[in-house]
Amino acid sequence: MDTELVIRAQHGDEGAFTSLAVAVGDRLHAVAHRILRDTDLAEDATQQALLNVWRDLPQLRDPARFDAWSYRLLVRACYAEARRTRSASNLRLLPADEPMGADGTSLVIDRDQLERGFRRLSIDHRAVVVLHHYLDLPLSEVAETLGVPEGTVRSRLHHAMRGLRAALDADARPTRREGSQ
């Protein structure tokens, strides 16, 4: 990221912020969509995160750390969106897919099994998987981004990948109904 742009935006330059938002908007949205698995929620989270970036930019001490900092604000916005789906309101629950038959291609099965397995993960675990496996951030940077110890990140990643592996392996086994008939 162009730190000069960040510094100008920190000082209230709206034009610089527009350039920043254009530069990072797609990436933030892609991450939000992969964490939340819902287009509307991802758009809301990205919108809120970008507004928070503008509002809190003067408090960013090191402009060179803008990327990690913006991801942190985004993950926080994802928490807020997810909380709305499962906390007080029960308004927009993340859809839970129905199990599908085993007649698709392996790739389709993998994708659907992953989708189901991923939706079972908490936002904490999803964020670690996305930051590490989608953005390719090293675990130390994931930890810094999320504001948690690296050991916590390792633990979450282990738990998440174990869950996803179980989801994938479940597809290789006969369903209970198939097994009982």
Add this chain to the structure above:
Amino acid sequence: MSTDRDVERIVRSWMDEGVTALPDRVLDLVLDQIPATPQRRAAWPVRRFPILSTYARIGLVAAAVILAVAVGIGLLGRPSEVGPLASATPSPSSSLSPSGIGPSPIDGTYQTSFSLADLTASPLVTANEIKDGNWGSWQLRFRMDRFSYTQQNNIANSSSQGSFTIDGDAITLAVDKGVHVGETFAFRWQRNATELTFSRDDTLGIGPTPFLVKPWLRLDAIALAGTWLGAEVTCAQQIATVEAAGFTAEQMTASGLDPTCANGGTNQYGLGFLADGTLAVTDRGAITHPAIYRLIDTQSFESGQPDGFACLTYGYAIDGDQLTIEILDFGCAATGPATLGDQMHLTAIFETSPFTRQP
């Protein structure tokens, strides 16, 4: 059976699919709001120190992440005058000294809170100690041979950490990180079932007044400590609670709440007040968000996300095994009002049903 490498490859491939572009209308919405959105200017340098962390686990949930806050500057001044000695009745077994290989008799997490007026009124304070980094909400933690403390008010935040040694009722804190790095403090100390108290003894060394203004409450001993479970509550009950708090249907809709409860549904919230200052808020056993809490007094506390978001001020009353919570302020002293959406969601979580202590 998939290997770990297979799973990682499949996950990475799956992640590469799907939406990437942010729709222009969303970007336009953001940019349209910028002229009317003031930037928050830090009154003091923030995020100067890395966040301290620890783990927490409660019975309701598989695991919870906790964060302890540590930011800012603030300076404890050195007392230049001798203050009156407070009597010290040693409660720890004498000659115990943390060695780094076992717990010490002072291990635990403690909180205290006092205002600038309280600090100024202290008979122990010296003129150079009356500053914004020396009052507010404090959290102090001892574990093994290490300690850390944080201070927060609406003007200044600070933190320090280091190693400590105990010799009977004397404790020495050697700061090796944070705003007071290089300084060494020493006190007499005593701890009872609910409080930790420091007193100054100039024969031991420097004992800054902020440690002495009020006793430090033991978080493992407060009445709130432990886990609490609310009743199962419907969407309609929660909406009624939010309405009773004064929020309108329009405000709910604007914040993503559906006042008609078209999708129905129920929730069962749990609260885990952990001895390290973490508040685990759960719904049916799953963490809804990580939070910390700070005691204000024996009837109220502040709680919010570790970075200050969604912080509200709550009052509480405990009657037997029942905990009732009401929101006293839709914000916190140091962070100001929470967002409207957080105000309503947290109202629904904390006020719809009383909570019952769990074994």
